[in-house]
Amino acid sequence: MNTHTTDTLRSRAQALRLNGLIEHWSEVDGAEWIAPLIQWEEDERAHRSLQRRIRDARLGKFKSLGDFDWKWPKRIDRAAVEELMSLAFLKEATNIVLIGPNGVGKSTLAQNLAHQALIRGHTVLFKAAGEMLGELAALDSDSALRKRLHRYAAPDVLVIDEVGYLSYSNRHADLLFELISRRYEARSTIVTTNRLRCALRNRFSTKPLTR
Numbered sequence: 001m002n003t004h005t006t007d008t009l010r011s012r013a014q015a016l017r018l019n020g021l022i023e024h025w026s027e028v029d030g031a032e033w034i035a036p037l038i039q040w041e042e043d044e045r046a047h048r049s050l051q052r053r054i055r056d057a058r059l060g061k062f063k064s065l066g067d068f069d070w071k072w073p074k075r076i077d078r079a080a081v082e083e084l085m086s087l088a089f090l091k092e093a094t095n096i097v098l099i100g101p102n103g104v105g106k107s108t109l110a111q112n113l114a115h116q117a118l119i120r121g122h123t124v125l126f127k128a129a130g131e132m133l134g135e136l137a138a139l140d141s142d143s144a145l146r147k148r149l150h151r152y153a154a155p156d157v158l159v160i161d162e163v164g165y166l167s168y169s170n171r172h173a174d175l176l177f178e179l180i181s182r183r184y185e186a187r188s189t190i191v192t193t194n195r196l197r198c199a200l201r202n203r204f205s206t207k208p209l210t211r
Helices: 003-014 018-023 034-057 078-084 088-092 107-118 129-138 141-151 169-181
Strands: 096-099 124-128 157-161 188-193
Touching: 003 018, 003 034, 034 107, 034 124, 096 107, 107 124, 107 157, 107 188, 124 129, 129 141, 129 157, 129 169, 141 169, 157 169, 169 188
Parallel strands: 096 188, 124 157, 157 188
Antiparallel strands: none
């Protein structure tokens, strides 16, 4: 085992905070079991991290893109969807809007995008618009509202499902605008909606959801 390999393994052990191993490094340096031990620890932590992020994302059950029926809906840009699956839009914190009538798979596509982001190591939260806005509107103190808005603003990817399916008050519209403003150009938001011109559209005139 050369010096470069030893230094790399030691750095990986330090990143994992294997303090006992680091403390006795001089005694075990060069041992063949060190590399697989560190790899096992990295793999296990990556697995636990993914499982935790999947649990926190609240995606629910969904059909994988491999089983998606591209013949329904009748009009869908498959190439554009597959390009989105590369997650290149996350680099520039670009927002995505999936528009179409009920039952054509908008939520499924959003869930697949979110799941791909989780696999790539990103944090994700999936939330129905009505549930999220109702929850925010029900908070009766500014501090509680700030904390909850921070929670929704924090994930690398926030999926807001079914925007425009229900009627929203000005209060709901203001809250949605506030949340989008907090995330704008910092983190990506994915929105599904059945309306091209939903009641909240004017609220995004200065903070558009797509660019």
